[in-house]
Amino acid sequence: MMPASPIRKLVPFSEEAKKRGTKVYHLNIGQPDIETPENVMNTIRNIDLKVLEYSHSAGLISYRKKLVEYYKRVGIDVTTEEMIVTTGGSEAILFALNSCLDPGDEIIIPEPFYANYNGFAMTSGVVVKPIDSVIENGFALPPMSAFEQAITPRTKAIMICNPNNPTGYLYSKDELESLRKIVLEHDLFLFSDEVYREFTYDGRQHFSVMNLEGIDDNVILLDSISKRYSACGARIGVLISKNKEVICTAMKFAQARLSPPTFGQIAGEEAINTPDSYFTRVLEEYHDRRNIVVESINKMPGCFCPVPGGAFYAVARLPIDDSDKFCQWLLEDFSFEGQTVMLAPATGFYSTKGRGLDEVRISYVLNVNDLKKAMKCLEEALKVYPGRKVTH
Amino acid sequence: MMPASPIRKLVPFSEEAKKRGTKVYHLNIGQPDIETPENVMNTIRNIDLKVLEYSHSAGLISYRKKLVEYYKRVGIDVTTEEMIVTTGGSEAILFALNSCLDPGDEIIIPEPFYANYNGFAMTSGVVVKPIDSVIENGFALPPMSAFEQAITPRTKAIMICNPNNPTGYLYSKDELESLRKIVLEHDLFLFSDEVYREFTYDGRQHFSVMNLEGIDDNVILLDSISKRYSACGARIGVLISKNKEVICTAMKFAQARLSPPTFGQIAGEEAINTPDSYFTRVLEEYHDRRNIVVESINKMPGCFCPVPGGAFYAVARLPIDDSDKFCQWLLEDFSFEGQTVMLAPATGFYSTKGRGLDEVRISYVLNVNDLKKAMKCLEEALKVYPGRKVTH
Numbered sequence: 001m002m003p004a005s006p007i008r009k010l011v012p013f014s015e016e017a018k019k020r021g022t023k024v025y026h027l028n029i030g031q032p033d034i035e036t037p038e039n040v041m042n043t044i045r046n047i048d049l050k051v052l053e054y055s056h057s058a059g060l061i062s063y064r065k066k067l068v069e070y071y072k073r074v075g076i077d078v079t080t081e082e083m084i085v086t087t088g089g090s091e092a093i094l095f096a097l098n099s100c101l102d103p104g105d106e107i108i109i110p111e112p113f114y115a116n117y118n119g120f121a122m123t124s125g126v127v128v129k130p131i132d133s134v135i136e137n138g139f140a141l142p143p144m145s146a147f148e149q150a151i152t153p154r155t156k157a158i159m160i161c162n163p164n165n166p167t168g169y170l171y172s173k174d175e176l177e178s179l180r181k182i183v184l185e186h187d188l189f190l191f192s193d194e195v196y197r198e199f200t201y202d203g204r205q206h207f208s209v210m211n212l213e214g215i216d217d218n219v220i221l222l223d224s225i226s227k228r229y230s231a232c233g234a235r236i237g238v239l240i241s242k243n244k245e246v247i248c249t250a251m252k253f254a255q256a257r258l259s260p261p262t263f264g265q266i267a268g269e270e271a272i273n274t275p276d277s278y279f280t281r282v283l284e285e286y287h288d289r290r291n292i293v294v295e296s297i298n299k300m301p302g303c304f305c306p307v308p309g310g311a312f313y314a315v316a317r318l319p320i321d322d323s324d325k326f327c328q329w330l331l332e333d334f335s336f337e338g339q340t341v342m343l344a345p346a347t348g349f350y351s352t353k354g355r356g357l358d359e360v361r362i363s364y365v366l367n368v369n370d371l372k373k374a375m376k377c378l379e380e381a382l383k384v385y386p387g388r389k390v391t392h
Numbered sequence: 393m394m395p396a397s398p399i400r401k402l403v404p405f406s407e408e409a410k411k412r413g414t415k416v417y418h419l420n421i422g423q424p425d426i427e428t429p430e431n432v433m434n435t436i437r438n439i440d441l442k443v444l445e446y447s448h449s450a451g452l453i454s455y456r457k458k459l460v461e462y463y464k465r466v467g468i469d470v471t472t473e474e475m476i477v478t479t480g481g482s483e484a485i486l487f488a489l490n491s492c493l494d495p496g497d498e499i500i501i502p503e504p505f506y507a508n509y510n511g512f513a514m515t516s517g518v519v520v521k522p523i524d525s526v527i528e529n530g531f532a533l534p535p536m537s538a539f540e541q542a543i544t545p546r547t548k549a550i551m552i553c554n555p556n557n558p559t560g561y562l563y564s565k566d567e568l569e570s571l572r573k574i575v576l577e578h579d580l581f582l583f584s585d586e587v588y589r590e591f592t593y594d595g596r597q598h599f600s601v602m603n604l605e606g607i608d609d610n611v612i613l614l615d616s617i618s619k620r621y622s623a624c625g626a627r628i629g630v631l632i633s634k635n636k637e638v639i640c641t642a643m644k645f646a647q648a649r650l651s652p653p654t655f656g657q658i659a660g661e662e663a664i665n666t667p668d669s670y671f672t673r674v675l676e677e678y679h680d681r682r683n684i685v686v687e688s689i690n691k692m693p694g695c696f697c698p699v700p701g702g703a704f705y706a707v708a709r710l711p712i713d714d715s716d717k718f719c720q721w722l723l724e725d726f727s728f729e730g731q732t733v734m735l736a737p738a739t740g741f742y743s744t745k746g747r748g749l750d751e752v753r754i755s756y757v758l759n760v761n762d763l764k765k766a767m768k769c770l771e772e773a774l775k776v777y778p779g780r781k782v783t784h
Contacts, residue, residue, distance in 0.1 A: 008449070008647055036444040044655065045437050052428040052625040052659070057400070087479050087627065090649040098515060103495065119648025123490060125517060233444040233654030235479065235627075255400055256511025257482040262625030263436065263655035267444070 013331035014342050023339040025374035027362045034230040037278050043270035044263060054259040058251060059085025063269040067238060070272045076210045082242055084250050085260045089195050089224030089237035096220045096239055097124040099249040100189045105156040110142050112315060112349035112356060114165045130351045135317050138306035139167035141175040147182050157189035163196040166349045166361040167315045168308020170200055173207040180212040195224040196311035198279060201287050204309050216242040229271040234264035286312050289364040289371055296375035300382055314362050315346055321387035323347055323360050329385060336380040339373060405723035406734050415731040417766035419754045426622040429670050435662035446651040450643060451477025455661040459630060462664045468602045474634055476642050477652045481587050481616030481629035488612045488631055489516040491641040492581045497548040502534050504741035504748060506557045522743045527709050530698035531559035533567040539574050549581035555588045558741045558753040559707045560700020562592055565599040572604040587616040588703035590671060593679050596701050608634040621663040626656035678704050681756040681763055688767035692774055706754050707738055713779035715739055715752050721777060728772040731765060
């Protein structure tokens with residue numbers, strides 16, 4: 001059975017809370033409040049098409065050429081033949097699984113991980129083998145011994161998300177080099193979801209798996225414009241690989257679904273012209289938000305939130321019995337000055353049962369003022385939550 | 393292994409033909425040349441969005457409400473809760489297969505059938521069991537005995553496309569009533585792809601499986617705006633069912649991929665306001681085209697083309713040895729007055745090996761003048777094709 005989405009299952013409770021007149025701060029979802037760049041929306045408004053046709057199954061060639069430019073700018077060298085434009089990053093993940101693994105094959109993913117990986121694995125009959133990353137070191141890459149132990153004859157791939165959703169952890173070049181070794185040694189695919197590439201803080205640099213040497217045939221890059229340009233609704237992603245066989249197989253899946261959305265591709269093509277000033281502003285904003293979340297939580301008794309190096313998520317440990325119950329209680333039974341906060345229970349990001357019970361994911365997708373109020377709600381909530389753990 | 397798309401595998405040959413200066417009439421693809429309604433494109437041009445957000449995973453509620461209106465107009469009674477907006481009809485098919493069948497389960501489909509059904513079945517691990525429909529009766533629904541013979545303990549569904557791609561056949565109410573009986577008797581799902589609903593000719597009426605009585609829990613309607621409004625690039629379809637359990641499961645797949653494209657949904661919502669005059673014009677145009685194709689082919693010695701009741705496709709029998717070879721030869725070795733025609737070998741629409749060797753699919757997606765020239769090319773080609781069969 002397909003698991004229910006961990007960030008959606010509480011929606012009925014938030015609807016109820018709103019009906020009771022409670023203001024709900026949504027820190028549960030990855031939908032940024034940041035405006036889509038104006039040049040992107042203007043391009044759509046100036047669209048000059050008579051027939052809204054299918055595009056090439058691999059995406060409009062003009063868009064792919066522009067993507068080559070974009071990747072060159074971020075230090076990644078690819079050609080239009082090495083990419084397939086997809087319907088969101090979601091489809092890129094599905095194509096990668098379908099193209100590289102057979103049903104029953106295994107993929108190793110450090111947990112907590114983006115919950116929808118489970119759904120796509122289920123769709124393609126692939127078995128997710130989680131290995132532990134832990135809050136104590138900020139969810140760094142698990143040691144190579146943990147990977148080694150998880151590898152079986154059916155293991156075909158390792159998947160990472162960098163910077164990570166839900167933890168915000170930014171993998172270092174050294175960590176990626178260790179992955180390179182293990183991937184080579186066991187001849188595995190390395191899937192890297194890098195949709196948050198631009199979102200790094202404190203002057204840290206993102207290092208792409210595309211720049212790991214000697215594993216061109218192993219690496220599959222999964223990407224999306226959703227977060228980069230606050231264009232989630234465009235549903236445009238891309239699957240990139242230098243492995244010709246993978247691209248050839250993925251193309252068959254791409255042809256079966258005909259083409260990615262045309263409007264979204266036009267938006268994506270223009271998005272690459274977005275001026276740097278847009279990102280500077282956005283990054284400053286997220287940086288401030290991150291600091292508010294991390295500092296607020298670390299001041300709350302019994303709480304711990306590591307400082308994320310990227311993305312716009314953080315996983316925090318709270319003195320609670322059960323994050324599902326707590327997040328539901330926040331919506332059902334709690335309010336502070338007519339307000340409450342909606343968080344994502346971390347349990348949904350673990351595939352090992354019992355993990356994440358005292359953790360929540362916080363998406364810092366609200367402005368600084370709202371975020372401060374949301375943190376105040378959380379602080380007050382923890383004071384009165386009946387399932388509060390006394391010691392930690 | 394995923395099969396290559398039958399309508400795309402000849403593309404390199406058409407590219408070569410064009411390089412040699414030959415004009416190629418494309419009757420191989422289902423991309424209409426008809427203009428997208430102006431009101432639809434204008435709505436996109438007037439779009440007023442600051443943040444291009446995800447929509448609800450089941451689709452924008454405003455669009456679903458509008459769809460309820462549309463379906464009421466065509467005599468189908470559904471609610472916003474009974475539908476999930478999808479990324480093209482393609483995704484609706486995939487969700488239906490994933491939600492109603494387990495890997496290894498079987499689905500019966502009269503062949504020839506839309507080739508991409510194979511790709512989606514492969515993705516979801518479902519086994520397609522083809523049964524014969526034949527050109528002699530215009531590809532009518534196979535007799536119930538053929539369905540009965542194909543049913544095994546693993547059979548979970550029957551799938552039809554009505555009007556049919558590739559044959560253009562429009563199933564009668566009587567034929568659908570027979571399906572109703574068999575579906576009830578064996579408790580099967582009935583998937584109906586009705587994306588060509590509006591494209592019917594000679595005053596014939598489309599009858600939807602949604603109006604078959606007593607099988608609400610069995611019926612899954614698959615639909616798309618691609619052909620209806622010549623909006624293939626919008627990538628907007630819908631899965632409809634009164635079976636709550638199916639909708640609930642399909643929603644999990646929908647949530648995993650987050651949402652269908654926002655721009656496309658905005659286009660789809662406006663498309664429902666398209667004036668009737670648009671369709672009257674379009675239908676007249678297709679009607680004329682259909683007659684040109686059917687009449688031209690039936691005049692060619694040894695050829696037979698049944699009169700399709702709907703869609704914009706026809707399957708014709710030609711006096712040829714092998715439709716793959718013939719269609720490739722048309723592009724590689726033939727031209728008449730500097731022109732040739734690209735057709736889809738019917739073999740790709742059969743899953744039974746050896747069927748369709750003397751058949752081609754013709755999409756009448758070109759204007760009347762070009763279509764006449766294309767038919768002239770076909771006529772001349774058949775006179776000189778080295779693989780021509782002497783008798784038939």
